[in-house]
Amino acid sequence: xxxxxxxxxxxxxxxxxxxxxxxxxxxxxxxxxxxxxxxxxxxxxxxxxxxxxxxxxxxxxxxxxxxxxxxxxxxxxxxxxxxxxxxx
Numbered sequence: 001x002x003x004x005x006x007x008x009x010x011x012x013x014x015x016x017x018x019x020x021x022x023x024x025x026x027x028x029x030x031x032x033x034x035x036x037x038x039x040x041x042x043x044x045x046x047x048x049x050x051x052x053x054x055x056x057x058x059x060x061x062x063x064x065x066x067x068x069x070x071x072x073x074x075x076x077x078x079x080x081x082x083x084x085x086x087x088x
Contacts, residue, residue: 062076
């Protein structure tokens, strides 16, 4: 199953500077490591929707525990893509 890290890293870099001392990897935490706020998350999700063909967020399905780290967000995207593929 694809992890979508590349798309997430690109979106993070598009939003703004990664703080000094932070290396983007699967364990990177959005709030603690990158100082993301609600506006940053909205921007992140919009960029990901544009960069992952066929992906739609489905906001009703999104819970805070789905996006605390890059790994968890990648897993959410993979699950959502599987749902979208099954329903097509």
